[in-house]
Amino acid sequence: MHLLKQLNHEQLTMSSRLIADLTGKEHKHVLRDCLNMFGELEISPEGYAQNWTHPQNGQTYVEYQLTKDLVETLITGYSIKLRFRVIKRLHELEIKSASAVPQSFAEALQLAADQAKKLELAAPKVDFYDALAERQNLMNATQLAQKFKKSAVAFNKILESFDVYNRCVKRGRVFQQWFIDQGLGELKETALGFAQPMFTTKGEQWVFNKFASEGII
Structure with a gap:
């Protein structure tokens, strides 16, 4: 107990x-x-x-x-x-x-059995969610822009002024290597084979602190 x-x-x-x-x-x-x-x-x-x-x-x-x-x-x-x-x-x-803790050994066994049954039913979904787990902790520019109540276009223009993106890449946006090396962002391949810049949680913190220091928020 x-x-x-x-x-x-x-x-x-x-x-x-x-x-x-x-x-x-x-x-x-x-x-x-x-x-x-x-x-x-x-x-x-x-x-x-x-x-x-x-x-x-x-x-x-x-x-x-x-x-x-x-x-x-x-x-x-x-x-x-x-x-x-x-x-x-x-x-x-x-x-x-x-109040939800089992009060007897029999109740504990029943709880364990119920949980085992749920895991058994969920087993086919495990591989699918494991494949998504890495991306769920990352955010694209549109998702991060929403937190700052800005459009993705305006948000990306601000980041460009901070030299976050590599301007030598004309098709799409790619992070500067320093941004990736500091663990602030990653490049993930989309279903169409394009590289998509994704912000880590550490990158989100960096953007917040940068925006705050520049008086943007």
Whole structure:
């Protein structure tokens, strides 16, 4: 039983969007705080990123699903009032999560059997999703531009002024080698065989910091 409670505790998470709602901060500022935290801890943010679809405009945005220890680390620099709101919500989630823990060995066995059945049914999909996993953590210029509320055309013009793209390539856009070497972007082949520039999460952070320093956002 102790092990089950430990696993449940480790699985407790909170999204960056919920943290923004609880603290009254803009989500883009919470995302910035998350990226800075990931950088300081020297951990990859890719495992915490997930897509969120806006219920009104249908557009997809990135948010981070943080474990309890990362949530507590993130809000350390926030005011006491804001920390209290987040911690109070964490405790509520803990209570709710604890109620779902099996209370007997028989319940634990049934839970394991149910999960095994789900894995068996999902098996044909595993290869397909594995093939997409690498690209899901990357974003093209259009997707990243949406986060900054800009068109892809305007977004790319700004990046061109920062020497992100190789101007010697006339057909399509290709990252400069320095951008790739720093892990800010990758070139992925499309179904038609063309090279498509894709931004990593580290690249997203670089763009955010660059735009902020230049007064663009």
